[in-house]
Amino acid sequence: MKAVSIVIPVYNTELFLEECLDSVLEQETKLDIEVICINDESPDNSLKILHRYQRTFPNVLKVIDQPNTGGATAINRGILAARGDFILILDSDDYLLPDSLDSLYDRAIVTDAKIVVGKMLKLTNNVFSSVEETDWISGSAVLSTPKQRCQIFISKMYHGKLMRRDFLVSENIFMKDGQIYADGPFVAKAYTSTSSIATLNKDVVVWRKRESSNNLSITDRKKEARTLLDHMESLSMSWQNTASANESLYLEKLLEFDSRRPVWHLFPFWLERDFSFKQLSRFYEATADYYSMVRHTQVKNLPRAEGFIVRSLFRRNRYEFYLFCYLYYCRIRYRQFRARTRAGLRKYSPKKLLGKLAPIGLKRAYRKIKPNYAGHDIFRSYLSSTERDDNLVVFESFFGKSYSGNPKYIHQELARHYPEFRSVWVYNKQPLDILNCEKQVRRGSDEYFQALAKSKYWVNNIQFPVHEKADDTVYIQTWHGTPLKKLGWDIEVSGPEAGAREKAYRESRNWDYLLSQNSYSTEIFRRCFKFGGKILEQGYPINDIWSSPELDRIKQRVKDSLGIPASKRVVLYAPTWRDNNPLGNWIYKADDVFDYEAWSRNAPSDVVLLLKFHHLVLPPRLNGYEQRIMSVSDYDDTQELLAIADCLITDYSSIFFDYLNSDRPIIYYAYDLAEYQDSTRDMYVSMDQLPGPVVTSFSELLDRVDQLEEVATGFQDLRDEFAAKFCPNDDGSAANRILGEIFKASNAIEHAH
Structure with missing residues (x-):
């Protein structure tokens, strides 16, 4: 029997799937887990990725392939196929945070809870934020009274919740097949079917909000008519499941959010200046059954502006609804106008105009007198007092x-x-x-x-x-x-x-x-x-390392620390960074151009590949290829890695100049050469003059790695020529000469060497 079954419905998420799976499989856990991935006839490469992971983790990961029937059906199949004591549902574009599984499981065991509710983080456009639905969790507690348990009805998402499998099955808690917003009724029924619920005051999962127009999250497609109808059905079912508990506190808390959710389907239209009474009429009719069903309940804590619209829907007053919608739309337009006006004023403010028109020398002089870097006040105070x-x-x-x-x-x-x-x-x-x-x-x-x-x-x-x-x-x-x-x-x-x-x-x-x-x-x-x-x-x-009498000892130490046998040849892949994949301020994503599976299958068996990415690049995950490939991006000293490398693979990085001192083969993997030179940066030295082959495809790269002796001998003359031009002073004494000259010039000491 497994401790935890992680159920992952998969559809069209190849961009995020590996990160999701890695976050589960790399948990440092004491638990016996299983991962059940249900591919919902995904049209992208998701199934291929799943099968690759299944080959690497055959005893942990199970793949179920089904016709396209929706995420709800996929999750139901996963729950039925699970063998774990507990179920955790994870969307394939989300990911777990470290130590999440053990924390949730330990909390469930200690409290004997059927449901443990953890906290979430939201990731939108590479920016993390807290999630309103779990912000109320301020401590780890057992929710023993209705007053305590009512808080959980704020969140009807399955994210970050660990549930006992036998509880779900015995209470017949499953999702409605084919429903888009199926998690609401599912979670509401689970909440009302037990009094054994505990909270965990810890972020356990990252919920990704995809806002690209080409890759929206399903529940963000609010402008689609089918989505609204599905959502209304889901809200009605959630209401009915919650009402079955006959507890007014649950219903009040449920409606704080649920009564507003339908109105949110109108906002995307209004933000794009699309307002029509015909549209409002369709919305009014589509939501009529829901608001008629719940209108007898007093709804509290509604935001003022949205509250006018919601209450008009409860009262079933069509023209009042039209009026408040129009006023809200005018409010949005006014705020958009105000934002544009302020942006324009900032653009043409005297300070900005002076910055654009003033000579560069004047601006530099001004910044010398009044710097604007972070911490300049602190630094200046120390300068004057230290x-x-x-x-x-x-x-x-x-x-x-x-x-x-x-x-x-x-x-x-x-x-x-x-x-x-x-x-x-x-x-x-x-x-x-x-x-x-x-x-x-x-x-x-x-x-x-x-x-x-x-x-x-x-x-x-x-x-x-x-x-x-x-x-x-x-x-x-x-x-x-x-x-x-x-x-x-x-x-x-x-x-x-x-x-x-x-x-x-x-x-x-x-x-x-x-x-x-x-x-x-x-x-x-x-x-x-x-x-x-x-x-x-x-x-x-x-x-200086290349001429050090300790070089052999250094190489042995590095190989021992990385666990590389003496019989293995080492190939180091060390590319530069590219600015077309930003993840944040001066941090970039690695290009997905290195086929780790093909390398593991086709590279010479006596070769170990080391991956050393630029310090501005977030290293990719290896996904189970560690026997042939090692990530060394967190190894501080690149020079020591160069010392043990029998071949260097790079692109436009200056690292190859230092590696010339080794007199070993260099391969340039320039898969985006034309684009890089046109839109990123040009070169001082033409790529066709470099002391090694320039390849543009991965198959070419594999061929060259298979012919390292030919690469070494074929480019020997060019390597010698480059070394003579670019490394004439790399004789083992550079640091000694530099320190001697600096200290002599500054009269710090009398140089004795």
Whole structure:
């Protein structure tokens, strides 16, 4: 007997299905679970995805394929097929939060409840928010009285609810086949069939509201006539199921929301300026039976504007209903007009006009006097009150996300040869695993700004959020690669990088030193950053690893930590980021162009694939291919991964310049080359001149991986030529030379090397 059966109806959700399944299968649970997926003749690739997961999890995941009869029928079949003590229903475009199953199950066992109600989060256009239907849950409790239980009638969604299977079956609690809004009557009947209900004060599920016009959630298709009729039937059934309990408190709470729900079908029309009395007449007739049935009940707590419309429907007064609808429509139009007017005024405000018309030099001077970055007041107060510490160095790498890059290797060199200096490292969310570090501070905290104000030296490979520094502070900008893609003022197409040029320009005014790997980079950096300061063309400290006497030991340590046998060859896939799949502010989705199943089936058996995505990209889930493929995006030091790689697969990333030091084969998987160059960024070096094959399809990529020796020998001359041009200073002593020059120039110590 299973502990929990997760029932997932599936229809046309291939974009979200993997995330849904992963959220269940990756739960760190002690429970014996089963996952029952019912494919409702989905026209997309959902069934293919289900079968792939079933092959990976044959003892956990069961697939039922049925003709298209609707989600209600699919859920009923899942409940009947389930073998678990408890049922949890999960839509295939939603997903569970970590530890949800154990939390719900433990709550059910401790309270002996037939139903446990957890909280939900709503995800709309990549923005999370709380859900009104479960906001009332403020503590984990057993709802032992009608006054307590009436609150649950606010939410008649099955999301986040764990129910005993034998209770559902014995009480004949199923959904009406073919009904769209079938969850309302189903949950209302469950509520009124038991007094054993408990709550869990924890978010357990994310409910996705799809608002794309091409992929609306079913219950968001409010403009469709069939949807309204189905909803009215559902509301009537919910009322009848609740009324059967003969408890007035239940009915009052039910109608706080249900009496308003039909009116919400009118709002999409009105928001699009579509208002007609013919439309209102059809609505009035369609809702007549429902409001006639429930009009004797006093409805409380209605919002004022909606309340006038709802009460006119209860009173069955057609013309009063028309009047209040028209007034509400005018209210919507007024608010739309007000919003447009305010937007227009903001667009042409004196401040905006000055910003558009003022010379760039004047705007830069103004920002120097009055900066507008977050935390500037805190930082300025520390600048004016904190004494500089000549032996303190602040390090930050990739916005504090990792202990890596040039800052890491400068830090290690500093700890070895300049022990009198103390280090403060910046972290983003979690402290980093670092030796020889006096302190770690969280980016954006008060301690962070205080450390910046106090330290004599700053070391970063991207940027600090402050736009100023003390005159005696020395800022070493290490950068993070020889550029292949165009940078800064060289970018000719719009996008996030082009939009950030002015910010990068302002940041570069603080730089005292900028590191460069070669003369090619130096020329580009001068131009693209408009930087006239000191450029240290000494090579990159990250590439000191290639000449380190400890290289073999480092490689063995990395392989051991990842569990890679010595007999296996390693291929590293490390693509750059693309700005056409944003998930939030400077976080992007990985393109779905790498066929993990095909790789697992066709790549050489002695090859392990490592996936290292850009720090701005949310790594995809592997979905059961871990035996052949490993996700290493959370491995801090990319340089150590390059050291163990027998081949590098990349695209337009500058990472290949560093990998030239290995003299191993490179493959460029440029599946979107034309689009990338036209709409994202062009290149400084033509792709057909690179020291490795450029492939545009996954089948070509597999062929090249199968011929690594030929790739290595065929491009040997080009790799040698590129290494001579781009890596002449990568001789193992870059960090030593850089620190010596900086400290000598600043008179910090007498360089003794």
